[in-house]
Amino acid sequence: MLRIKNKFNTERDISGCGLCGIINAKRVKTNGSDIKKAISIEHDRGNGLGGGFAVYGNYPDYAELYAFHIMYDNLPAKTDVEEYLKNNFIIEKEEPIPTFMTSKIYDHPYLHRYFIKPKSDRPDKLFHELGDDDFVVNSVMLINQNYDGAYVFSSGKNMGAFKGVGYPEDIADFYKLEEVEGYMWTAHNRFPTNTPGWWGGAHPFTLLDWSIVHNGEISSYGINKRYLEMYKYNLALRTDTEVITYILDLLIRRHKLPVRLALTVLASPFYQKIDKMNGDKKELFTALRQIYGSALLNGPFAIVFGYSNGMVAMNDRIKLRPLVAAAMGDFTYVASEEAAISAVCPSPDIVWSPKAGEPVIVEFEEKKIPQKGGLISL
Amino acid sequence: MTKSSFSNIQSEYLALIDHNKCVRCKRCIQNCGWGTYSFGGDKILADHSKCVACGRCYTYCPEGAISIVKNPTVIRENANWSEGLIKNIWRQSETGGIVISGMGTTFKYKKYFDHILLDACQVTNPSIDPLREPMELRTYLGKKPSRLDVDLDENGEAVLKSKMPPQIELQTPFIFGAMSYGSISLNAQKAMALAARALGIVMNTGEGGLHDDLVPFGKNIIVQVASGRFGVHRDYLNSGVAVEIKIGQGAKPGIGGHLPGEKIGADISRTRMIPVGTDAISPAPHHDIYSIEDLRQLIYAIKEATDYEKPVSVKVAAVHNIAAIVSGIVRAGADIVYIDGYTGGTGAAPNIIKDHVGIPIELALAQVDERLREEGIRNEASIIAAGSIRSSADAVKAIALGADAVAIGTAALVVMGCHVCGKCNTGNCSWGITTQRPELVRRLDPEVYGERLYNLISAWSHEIQEVLGAMGVNSIESLRGSRERLRGVELTDAELKALGIKHAGL
Numbered sequence: 085m086l087r088i089k090n091k092f093n094t095e096r097d098i099s100g101c102g103l104c105g106i107i108n109a110k111r112v113k114t115n116g117s118d119i120k121k122a123i124s125i126e127h128d129r130g131n132g133l134g135g136g137f138a139v140y141g142n143y144p145d146y147a148e149l150y151a152f153h154i155m156y157d158n159l160p161a162k163t164d165v166e167e168y169l170k171n172n173f174i175i176e177k178e179e180p181i182p183t184f185m186t187s188k189i190y191d192h193p194y195l196h197r198y199f200i201k202p203k204s205d206r207p208d209k210l211f212h213e214l215g216d217d218d219f220v221v222n223s224v225m226l227i228n229q230n231y232d233g234a235y236v237f238s239s240g241k242n243m244g245a246f247k248g249v250g251y252p253e254d255i256a257d258f259y260k261l262e263e264v265e266g267y268m269w270t271a272h273n274r275f276p277t278n279t280p281g282w283w284g285g286a287h288p289f290t291l292l293d294w295s296i297v298h299n300g301e302i303s304s305y306g307i308n309k310r311y312l313e314m315y316k317y318n319l320a321l322r323t324d325t326e327v328i329t330y331i332l333d334l335l336i337r338r339h340k341l342p343v344r345l346a347l348t349v350l351a352s353p354f355y356q357k358i359d360k361m362n363g364d365k366k367e368l369f370t371a372l373r374q375i376y377g378s379a380l381l382n383g384p385f386a387i388v389f390g391y392s393n394g395m396v397a398m399n400d401r402i403k404l405r406p407l408v409a410a411a412m413g414d415f416t417y418v419a420s421e422e423a424a425i426s427a428v429c430p431s432p433d434i435v436w437s438p439k440a441g442e443p444v445i446v447e448f449e450e451k452k453i454p455q456k457g458g459l460i461s462l
Numbered sequence: 463m464t465k466s467s468f469s470n471i472q473s474e475y476l477a478l479i480d481h482n483k484c485v486r487c488k489r490c491i492q493n494c495g496w497g498t499y500s501f502g503g504d505k506i507l508a509d510h511s512k513c514v515a516c517g518r519c520y521t522y523c524p525e526g527a528i529s530i531v532k533n534p535t536v537i538r539e540n541a542n543w544s545e546g547l548i549k550n551i552w553r554q555s556e557t558g559g560i561v562i563s564g565m566g567t568t569f570k571y572k573k574y575f576d577h578i579l580l581d582a583c584q585v586t587n588p589s590i591d592p593l594r595e596p597m598e599l600r601t602y603l604g605k606k607p608s609r610l611d612v613d614l615d616e617n618g619e620a621v622l623k624s625k626m627p628p629q630i631e632l633q634t635p636f637i638f639g640a641m642s643y644g645s646i647s648l649n650a651q652k653a654m655a656l657a658a659r660a661l662g663i664v665m666n667t668g669e670g671g672l673h674d675d676l677v678p679f680g681k682n683i684i685v686q687v688a689s690g691r692f693g694v695h696r697d698y699l700n701s702g703v704a705v706e707i708k709i710g711q712g713a714k715p716g717i718g719g720h721l722p723g724e725k726i727g728a729d730i731s732r733t734r735m736i737p738v739g740t741d742a743i744s745p746a747p748h749h750d751i752y753s754i755e756d757l758r759q760l761i762y763a764i765k766e767a768t769d770y771e772k773p774v775s776v777k778v779a780a781v782h783n784i785a786a787i788v789s790g791i792v793r794a795g796a797d798i799v800y801i802d803g804y805t806g807g808t809g810a811a812p813n814i815i816k817d818h819v820g821i822p823i824e825l826a827l828a829q830v831d832e833r834l835r836e837e838g839i840r841n842e843a844s845i846i847a848a849g850s851i852r853s854s855a856d857a858v859k860a861i862a863l864g865a866d867a868v869a870i871g872t873a874a875l876v877v878m879g880c881h882v883c884g885k886c887n888t889g890n891c892s893w894g895i896t897t898q899r900p901e902l903v904r905r906l907d908p909e910v911y912g913e914r915l916y917n918l919i920s921a922w923s924h925e926i927q928e929v930l931g932a933m934g935v936n937s938i939e940s941l942r943g944s945r946e947r948l949r950g951v952e953l954t955d956a957e958l959k960a961l962g963i964k965h966a967g968l
Contacts, residue, residue, distance in 0.1 A: 301587035303934035306946025314835045339609040345620050354596045364621055368612070371626045374602045375610050375841070377939030383587050384934075402595060402936065404588055 101287070101299035102129025102273040104419040105388040106428070107395040107446050112414065113141055116261025116269065122417070122424040123271035124253040129299075129420060134274030134286035135255040136247025138295035138390055139266035143242045146199040149176050150220055150292075153238035153245060154227070155193040155283055161233030162194065168231075172208065172223065173200040181246075181259070188254035193283055197244070217292055217337065224291065225318045235284045240293040241392070247272075247286035255286075267448075268395055270388045272297035289325040291333055293392040298325040299420060300385030300405050311378035328387060331379050336391075343396065344445065349376040351401040351441035388418055394447035403440035410435040416446045470552040473510035476531050477519065481505055483527035490519040490528060495892035495902050517881040518892035550813070561813045564886025564896065565872060566713055566805045566850055569817050573805075574824035574957070575856045579966055581947040583934035590936050592927040598937040599923055601867050603704075603844040604629035604773040605797040627797065628773050630684075630703050632867060633662030634923040635938055636857065638915075639802075639848050639871035640686050640708065640777065642670025644721045644730050644742065645809030645886070649906040650878060650895045651676060656912030658682035661919050666869070669708060669719065669744055671733040672698055684775065687764065689718060690744035692734040696767060704798065705764050706775040707757070709748070712806025712823070712849040714815045715779030719744035721809075725889055725898045758794035765795070773797035780804060780826030780849065781819075785833035792834060792843045800869065801826055803849020807872040809896060810887035823849035824863060828961045831864025831943060840943075854922035858929050863961065864943045877918050878911045 104122040108114065119137060143151050152169075156162045169175060181195040202219045214222065224236045238245035243266075246259040252273045256262070272287035288295040302308060302324040309319050309327060315338075317330045328350070335346035349372060358369045373380075384404030388397045397418035399407050408422045410432035417425045422435060438444050477498055479490075484506060491499040491506070498512040499519070513530060520528040537545045546568075550561050583589040590597070604627055611623035638654045645668060652675065654665040659682045666684040667676075671693015676683065680701045687694050688708035699705055710716065721730075721742040731738040751757050761774050775798035776791045778784070788799050803823025808816065827847045834840040847865035850872060851857055857868045876882065879893035886896035894906030930936065933947055941947065949966040950958050958965055 301934075303583065303587050304940035304944060306944035307940060307942060309946070310835060310943055314838055314840060341610060341612065342614065342620055345610075345612065355598055355600050356596060367626075368620060368622050371622055372610060373939070374626060374629065375606050375608075377937070378943065380937060380940055382935035382937060382940035402590070 101275055101297075102126030102420045102424075103271065103287075103297045103299050103386065103388050104424050105268075105270040105297070105390070105395055105397060105417070107268040107390075107416050109394075109414045109416070109446055109449050111141065111267040111448055113265040113267050114269075115263065115265050116256055118428040119269040119271045120253055120256035120261060122419060122428045123256075123273055124251075125424040125427045126273050126419070126421055127251060127253070129275060130251060130273030131275045132251050133249055133276050134247070134272070135250050135252030136245060136272050136274075136286045136288055136297075137252070137256065137259075137261060138238075138243065138245045138270045138288040138290060138297070139261070139264055140243040140268040140293075140295075140390055140392075141266040142244055142264050143199070146176065147242040149199040149201050150216075150239055150241055151244055152198040152200060152236055153181060154196050154198070155235050155237060156196065157193055157233035159194070161231060162196065165227055165231050165234045168223075168227065169198060169200060172206045172219075173198075173202055175200050183258055184260050186254060186257045189248060189250045189258040192248060192258070197238075220292060221333070225320070228320045229318050237284060238290050238295075240290060240295070243290075243293060243295065243390070243392075245288045245290045245295060247288065248283050249286060268390050270295060270297045270390050270395070284321060285323060287325055288390075289321070289323065289329050291329050292337070294329050294332055294389060295391075296325050296329045296332075296387055296389045298328060298385060298387045300324065300387070300400065301383055302327060302381050302385060303383030304381060305383075307378050308381065324385070328381065328385075328389070331381070332389065332391075335376070335379070343391075343393075344443065345372070347396060347398060347443045347445075348372060349379050350381045351398060351443075352376075352380055353441065354401070386420065394445065396443050396445050397438065398443035399438060399440050401441035408435065408437055409444045416444070418444060469556060471549055471556075472535055473513065473533050475513045475515045476510045476533050477508040477513045478529050478531060479506050479508060480527045480529075483525045485525055485527075487524060489522050489524065493518045493522045493892060495890040495897060495899070514883040514885045515881065516883045516885070516892050518879070521879070562810055562887050563813055563816070563884045564808060564810055564888075565882050565884040566807045567817045568884065571805070571822070574822055574953075574961065575852075575859050577951050577953050577957075578824075578859050578961070578963065579949050579951060580855075580858065580862075580929060580933070581949070582932040587934045589934050590931040592924075592931040595931070595936060597927040597930055598939075599634045599926060601632040601635040601938060602629040603632065603775075603798050603846070603866055605843060606841040608838075608841050628704075628771055630664060630773060630798075631662070632664065634919060634926075635861060635865075635867035636661075636919050636922065637663055637684070637846065637867055637869045638665035638874050639806075639869035640666035640668035640684075640706065641809070641871055641875075642668030642686075642692075642721075643673050643733055644670040644725060644898070645719075646875070646896050647891075647894055647898060647903040647906060648673055648675065648729065649903050649908050650875070650911075652908035653878060653906070653911035653915060654874060655679040655682060656908055657915035657919065660912070660916050663919065664703060666706060667693075667702070669693075670730070671735065672701055673729065673733045677701060686777075687760075688744055689746070689748045690742060692736065692742060692744070695735070699764060699767050700772070702772070704773045704775055705768060706777055706798075706800065707748075707760060707764070707796075708777045709751070709757075710777065710779035710781075710802070711808060711811075712779045712802030712804050712820055713808035714811035715781050715804075715820045716746060717811060717815050718746040719810070722889075727898060730898065754790045754794055757791065761795045775800055775846070777802060779806075780821045780823055782821060784821065784826045785829040788830045788845075789833055789837055789839070792839055796843050798844045798846060799830070800846040800848065801830060802869075803827075803847070806849035807875075808886075823847050823860070825957075825960045827860060827865055828863045828945075828963075832962055835943075854925035854929075857922060858926055858941070859948065861938065861942050862944055862948050863963075864945075866942065873918070874915060877914050878906060
């Protein structure tokens with residue numbers, strides 16, 4: 085029996101890892117071969133128990149619909165979840181996610197995708213006036229928590245996560261990502277340390293348009309989790325990555341903080357630095373820490389997260405995990421190791437090692453039409 | 463009824479003098495606040511019945527000639543009829559009174575802090591060396607909005623839309639618990655004020671008003687308003703960094719206070735704003751607070767009087783239904799809730815209350831934090847945990863269970879020489895702490911003990927930094943409420959559930 089949910093008796097899963105990200109600021113699309121090559125250079129940073137990719141811009145024909153990628157352990161689970169989807173969403177298209185048997189990935193859950201949008205007259209409306217995004221978040225949490233044998237691993241628009249148990253280069257072959265095109269890619273190679281790999285636990289972790297790949301262990305997980313639970317997030321997966329995704333969702337989507345300020349919450353400056361800031365700025369950063377102290381990610385991490393407007397790569401506030409960035413024309417690359425970048429971009433214009441807690445933010449040059457915001461009423 | 467001429471109660475301790483060593487300097491006579499010693503013409507005599515084992519005499523005996531020993535004369539051992547119970551019966555049959563004592567309960571209840579173990583990093587995440595990396599303990603007490611509201615200025619920079627509610631800034635998550643001028647001496651309060659100022663933390667006036675000498679320490683003082691309203695006036699409310707409404711105290715939940723008239727000298731009289739020599743009686747309830755909506759009125763009356771510039775704290779004893787009570791207090795508008803566990807100290811309380819009423823702070827704190835989170839209002843108020851925080855380990859565990867800061871009372875008095883003899887109510891404290899006798903008060907040097915208090919809190923803060931570093935976090939807010947870093951040993955499922963932690967090994 086394949087595990088798509090973590091049933092181990094641990095508070096959470098922890099892992100070391102390798103990661104990569106490639107973005108083209110002008111939304112020029114590339115296929116998955118570069119990101120596969122880059123992450124394969126970091127082969128030794130994983131142990132074959134998890135690999136995955138997120139790609140943005142891969143579903144241009146359904147760009148206004150939520151693309152749900154769902155993995156099923158068994159077909160009755162699929163029937164149950166589809167019943168829920170039919171009651172609450174208009175399903176524009178559904179199909180199995182194309183996969184290709186390789187010698188390396190021979191055992192996998194049933195993988196299906198749905199292009200959907202919430203019904204305007206869904207039964208839920210009797211009780212709430214949730215925006216579409218909030219309803220999608222609720223639905224993802226509901227399915228992941230209550231439907232045994234089913235797990236939603238991607239739910240954004242015009243983006244998708246492709247992941248599983250295996251080395252990332254094998255996962256890329258399994259999903260034939262060479263034939264998928266997108267303008268932003270992130271990849272992850274996983275080295276779990278206290279559970280065997282399970283399909284749901286592979287990165288990227290996604291929610292709506294957020295996708296996170298992450299190397300590290302959040303030493304403050306306990307309080308981060310309890311903080312998020314106060315805002316009714318259900319941390320079903322018990323991974324650090326899930327925590328980061330939800331914190332960003334809370335700060336950026338629900339609390340409407342500018343991205344850069346939200347990132348400051350994750351790796352806030354030390355008071356010794358804040359105390360030297362000028363009046364207004366000092367007040368702002370002090371307030372930020374006072375209010376969001378429980379959302380500070382303490383402990384080693386390097387993350388790359390993608391969202392509809394771009395990509396961010398950053399380290400914890402004392403840089404306890406590797407992260408390198410490079411730029412070449414409209415392309416920006418980030419990776420755990422410079423070798424991974426060199427493999428696909430041998431002579432970039434600039435290579436640098438981002439400082440502790442200072443995010444590398446790359447936004448697309450022409451803004452997409454903003455999405456309808458959700459209500460903060462979960 | 464004829465008065466019996468003897469007492470059944472024998473001396474608890476024997477003050478033994480080695481007359482070969484004794485040089486008859488008579489310092490013991492001078493130092494003992496209890497009148498144990500006298501000079502018999504050629505040697506020192508000791509009246510054992512007066513000795514409380516406060517330790518003053520042997521500490522100051524230059525020849526090391528004094529030893530205080532437990533009276534070896536036995537009362538027959540009986541696990542059911544313990545010595546304490548038998549003696550209380552004798553005492554009460556002789557006096558007809560309620561047995562009263564100072565400090566916290568002496569009963570041996572389970573100490574939950576001692577059954578909680580801390581986590582540390584190994585391999586998968588690195589520990590952090592506090593000697594080489596910043597390790598932040600700064601703590602802010604007060605109401606926090608649930609979210610930050612910002613505007614963007616013309617440069618696209620974020621600026622705060624609204625001001626933060628008032629906060630108390632602490633450089634380390636300790637405060638000195640409420641001990642009034644009257645219950646303790648002015649010098650003891652001054653020692654705490656000096657230490658608080660040097661440490662960047664706060665002390666609490668208790669319900670005894672604010673002595674003129676302490677007014678300059680306002681930035682490091684929380685002023686208290688309790689049921690007797692002693693010393694409360696407009697300037698008093700505005701003279702500290704916060705105002706605390708005292709509803710209850712861990713050592714005596716549901717009980718008021720009584721400072722006998724003989725302790726009310728001119729200075730205390732002026733500070734408490736009552737006539738010299740009158741008893742200062744704090745009623746059991748506030749007679750203007752018979753329900754939660756009344757508390758809300760007092761909270762807002764104080765906020766009006768202080769122009770909404772001071773956080774208002776509400777201090778309660780940990781009792782059975784504490785989670786719901788604190789939820790109500792937070793919804794009534796308190797910015798800080800101070801929860802005092804049943805092992806907390808007091809200047810005087812009936813033993814029946816002290817030994818049998820209330821619940822452990824660990825369980826109360828865990829339940830309160832969980833309840834406020836479930837209700838989505840944990841950010842609305844900070845929580846201070848108290849009730850015999852005996853070490854930095856207790857503090858770390860309390861913070862991981864959900865406290866924003868901890869308060870210490872007894873530990874601070876121990877710094878000043880207190881041997882926890884539990885006789886604070888008598889006013890004879892040989893150390894000059896819980897007494898108003900000028901010759902005893904004078905011996906407590908505020909500067910000396912202020913420095914020792916500073917040393918203690920600095921040492922404990924360093925220890926917390928070591929623990930944080932071992933856990934791989936570099937800020938106290940990453941420990942606060944992080945129960946995943948705690949494990950229980952020798953605890954039942956019910957206890958683990960109440961604490962919200964797992965058993966070790968899981």
